[in-house]
Amino acid sequence: MSRNTFYENFNSKEECFLATQKYALSTVLEQVVEAAGTLESWPQRVRAGLAAFLDSLAAEPALARTCMVEALSAGPAAVKYYEESQQAFVSLFRLGRDLSSSGPELPEALEEAIIGGVFWILYQRLAVAEAEAIPALLPELVEFTLTPYLGPQAAREIATAGDADGARTTSPR
Amino acid sequence: MASKNWPISQSGLRSSGSVSSVLLSDPLNPVESPDFPPELARLPPGRHGLPREFVAHNQRERLIAGLAEAVAENGYAGTTIAHITRHAAVSRRTFYEHFSSKDECFVAAYDTVMNELRKRVGDAFDQEDEWPQAVRAGIAAMLEFLTAEPHLARLSMVEALVAGPVVIERYDAAIQSLVPYFQAGRDGRPDEVLAGLSSTTEEALVGGMVSLISRRIFANRTEELESLLPDLVEFTLTPYLGSAEAAKVARES
Numbered sequence: 138m139s140r141n142t143f144y145e146n147f148n149s150k151e152e153c154f155l156a157t158q159k160y161a162l163s164t165v166l167e168q169v170v171e172a173a174g175t176l177e178s179w180p181q182r183v184r185a186g187l188a189a190f191l192d193s194l195a196a197e198p199a200l201a202r203t204c205m206v207e208a209l210s211a212g213p214a215a216v217k218y219y220e221e222s223q224q225a226f227v228s229l230f231r232l233g234r235d236l237s238s239s240g241p242e243l244p245e246a247l248e249e250a251i252i253g254g255v256f257w258i259l260y261q262r263l264a265v266a267e268a269e270a271i272p273a274l275l276p277e278l279v280e281f282t283l284t285p286y287l288g289p290q291a292a293r294e295i296a297t298a299g300d301a302d303g304a305r306t307t308s309p310r
Numbered sequence: 311m312a313s314k315n316w317p318i319s320q321s322g323l324r325s326s327g328s329v330s331s332v333l334l335s336d337p338l339n340p341v342e343s344p345d346f347p348p349e350l351a352r353l354p355p356g357r358h359g360l361p362r363e364f365v366a367h368n369q370r371e372r373l374i375a376g377l378a379e380a381v382a383e384n385g386y387a388g389t390t391i392a393h394i395t396r397h398a399a400v401s402r403r404t405f406y407e408h409f410s411s412k413d414e415c416f417v418a419a420y421d422t423v424m425n426e427l428r429k430r431v432g433d434a435f436d437q438e439d440e441w442p443q444a445v446r447a448g449i450a451a452m453l454e455f456l457t458a459e460p461h462l463a464r465l466s467m468v469e470a471l472v473a474g475p476v477v478i479e480r481y482d483a484a485i486q487s488l489v490p491y492f493q494a495g496r497d498g499r500p501d502e503v504l505a506g507l508s509s510t511t512e513e514a515l516v517g518g519m520v521s522l523i524s525r526r527i528f529a530n531r532t533e534e535l536e537s538l539l540p541d542l543v544e545f546t547l548t549p550y551l552g553s554a555e556a557a558k559v560a561r562e563s
Contacts, residue, residue: 257517277508
């Protein structure tokens with residue numbers, strides 16, 4: 138592709154980066170919503186959504202690295218978009234409050250903190266180029282995410298439900 | 311409730327010696343630590359900017375403080391060496407006697423801020439006998455420092471991310487250095503609690519906490535940071551104490 142073609146499409150390297158990031162993150166989030174949306178119970182939706190997210194990062198490690206690691210040094214707009222994309226998970230996780238006996242008393246910033254934690258773990262793996270190890274993190278991330286809502290025991294049961302059949306057939310509670 | 315096991319001092323993660331000795335003097339003759347490192351003494355608490363009344367004599371310190379002022383004003387990308395030397399009131403030549411580039415000066419400033427933050431968190435943590443209270447004290451100290459120094463907060467949590475790979479590496483290491491404070495919470499817990507923790511639990515807790523903090527700073531809502539304390543305490547203690555006990559510690563004042 139010629140330099141001219143680049144400038145016909147983008148004004149700058151930053152603009153091109155933002156377009157890439159936006160495209161990649163929205164594609165991934167679509168996959169997450171699709172995976173989570175087909176299930177009835179909330180804990181299974183969280184598990185399926187996270188599984189789709191981890192799989193898509195592992196499937197495109199270079200793109201994932203661009204969007205989640207390089208993005209942090211690609212200027213304020215890219216950082217902002219990265220931060221905002223995390224917020225997409227907030228509404229999914231927040232539904233867990235309805236299932237939780239202590240729902241109303243849970244900290245206001247809980248979902249933001251959980252998502253920040255999950256993203257940080259993934260960022261760490263991508264930063265050291267260990268994207269292939271990401272899908273195996275599913276049980277511990279599911280457990281980390283569900284524990285505040287369901288308590289450690291119920292969270293562990295869902296997290297460790299066998300991938301062979303458990304993920305989509307185990308009853309939620 | 312298990313008592314604290316002082317893991318941090320043992321693992322050497324606490325900053326030893328003063329920041330000024332790390333930055334300024336030869337290691338064989340460390341300067342005794344002042345209450346506040348000179349670079350930061352020029353930047354007293356308050357939201358009124360970065361006043362000039364503390365005139366440091368050391369040029370390197372002045373340049374570091376000058377960079378903090380310039381970055382607060384222009385962002386990292388928009389900061390030039392001329393901005394730094396103007397704020398520091400030194401010549402361009404003096405700048406290059408101490409640093410080869412803006413990046414190098416930023417790294418020095420970043421290290422100064424993070425050493426101070428680490429020291430305050432460590433001291434606060436060490437002053438409590440029980441681990442849950444120590445965690446709360448450490449988080450409170452961090453929030454207090456970042457609230458009192460919004461420019462330094464921005465420098466260390468926002469501008470650091472655009473200041474190149476060397477700083478990002480340090481940023482990552484600084485965040486990971488908080489992990490042992492939480493790992494100490496595993497000590498003496500019953501098996502059923504330990505079974506609920508994974509090898510990445512602490513990383514996730516620290517990442518969650520930092521992302522909450524940095525998002526406020528990014529949005530210029532630094533004044534909200536201290537109100538995050540109960541939520542952060544409850545979030546980080548829950549895996550170890552259960553949500554009821556964690557909520558109780560979070561609400562103690």
